Amino acid sequence: MKLTGVELRRIRMPLVAPFRTSFGTETTRDVLLVRVVTDETEGWGECVAMAAPLYSSEYVWAAADVLGRFLVPALAALPRLDAAAVAPALAPFRGHRMAKAALEMAVLDAELREQGRPLARELGAVRDSVPCGVSVGIMDSVGELLDTVGGFLEAGYVRIKLKIQPGWDVEPVRAVRERFGDDVLLQVDANTAYTLADARTLAGLDPFGLLLIEQPLDEDDVLGHAELAKVVTTPICLDESIVSARAAADAIRLGACRIVNIKPGRVGGYLEARRIHDVCAAHGVPVWCGGMLETGLGRAANVALAALPGFVLPGDTSASDRYYRTDITAPFVLAEGHLPVPAGPGLGVEPLADELEAVTVGSEWVPL
């Protein structure tokens, strides 16, 4: 393939309801899309960076800048373009994994479309549908939380994840257990809101049979998670800390986690995500696919990834209507708690022109 054009497109997608975590409340998703045009076809990538650097150091304006100023020109200089060449070409530029992931995703989509191959098959999928969990934000009251959880269980979600923070942890978990019973698959996500001094509080979650406690401590505190794992019996799962296959191997060997949340955007792309899957499988560590409120483009790729053999826990791969009234692709609709793995070439989905235009707030072609 020869790169002939790259479009950076900004869209704004209002959420159906505010989504509150320990680091803030999201009401509208500010998304950067990357469209790669080659001499043969085109492909789409989605950057998962948030509007502000609150989940990680990346944010959407910085991603757009580093793509336009450094990453796309580095790709344009390649004599031959394919997805495997992207990460090595971008390696000299430090960090910016979410920006790099979006560009690699677009090149991968274009390459696979040209070859007529589905992403799921390219990654090594073994399933044609995946069981879906759902992430539930921090609420103003336990009553509101119980109504929300009840609605998602009604909708068929097979696993509930509750966002927690100091002061909103044991009580909401206890209330969900008391209302919906012990059989509901239940886990929590702290988004780094605790410190080792909170070990006792976190151990207070142990009686509730949670699948895992996700990223209780700071992204950099791998040894702290290993210490915490000696006090808390619920398995520790890492998200923000796992930025690469090497980070996954180190965290597992240090005893910092027994489960890994894989997010392709966080780790630099779907090819690195597969490497993390393989490292975890080699260590007998279960993985699941995390989410960053993706549109149908990222959702399609995440569902394909979640179909790999090591993804044995339901992921945050919820239906389009969990966050959006109207998606920019054909919506992902939950059927008996599952989403179908796209079977078409590349991502298997593409933006719907009218829906995409309706949410577009900016577009620029990067000079090659």
Ligand SMILES: CSCC[C@@H](NC(=O)CCC(=O)O)C(=O)O
């Ligand atoms: C705005 S919060 C994004 C990061 C968060 N993601 C989720 O909770 C799942 C979001 C989704 O369903 O896409 C996480 O730390 O796992």
Ligand SMILES: [Mg+2]
């Ligand atoms: Mg998380």
